[in-house]
Amino acid sequence: MASAVPDRTQLVEQLRAHDIIPTHQRLVIAQALFARRQHVSADQLLGQVNLTHAEVSKATIYNTLNLFEEKGLVRRIIVDPERIFYDTFVDSHPHLFDVEAGELSDIEAPDLRVVGLPPLPHGMRQEGLDIVIRVRNISASV
Amino acid sequence: MASAVPDRTQLVEQLRAHDIIPTHQRLVIAQALFARRQHVSADQLLGQVNLTHAEVSKATIYNTLNLFEEKGLVRRIIVDPERIFYDTFVDSHPHLFDVEAGELSDIEAPDLRVVGLPPLPHGMRQEGLDIVIRVRNISASV
DNA sequence: TTGGGTGCAAACTATTTGCATTCGA
């Protein structure tokens, strides 16, 4: 069950399984993105991808993240007005957002339940349920 | 208990109570903002304020909303990557976000409870708990 | 050969900021 870092072949399969043509750049991006379970912004991912030498342009990062999101490979998390985070774990789960550091992380809550939500208005389909705890370091400046 | 539209005198008091010097522009903004319980973006509010004739500049809208937020008069809601919403009702409560229309609204859920959240990491203070249901109109384009 | 994919730069949008002007106590 330990999800090891996927190799190139697995990534190719994964992209194909989601109707995405596996190009070189997309594989490089996927490799950095799915190296571990993480929450990254486009800019952070760009840095990870081009760590050693520039291989992918900024526009392609954005295009690819949008494509991956559309195809269900990653999930957008909107918590910071300055940037969009992409979560490599797409199942719905609660998040912790450090407003000071601008860092997003998971909350381990296997037994989480939300009780008392009314039914959706007619004609509406639920796309997601976001639960975010905003925190601040106590020792941090006021 | 019915919260009527506050008049100018009440608004002056309210601003003063929050350590805000009541200037003309701030009162005009507060008047539009607190005319009803609502969720507005800076741009929408600018439109409401300057409905009849331009009285307040865009920069002042932003400055004032930031000030109001700092002083606890309104609450920022981050759900849309394109804009920040300001909620005139500052108590924590769940929201419904129509991703298609970009509209934010309240969810009536007086008995809402979230069960199973683990304790916060050490040194962290909770700033807020955001619960947002993202919905899409079924009849809307796929 | 040909339709995507990619890269670059320019465009765009929401928001912030610097600075000169004006207002209000």
Next chain:
DNA sequence: TCGAATGCAAATAGTTTGCACCCAA
């Protein structure tokens, strides 16, 4: 009078887009 508030325009940052080029089927 004097500090704070305002307005304008420029700056900023994240994201998107137009278009020429390139590659793989």
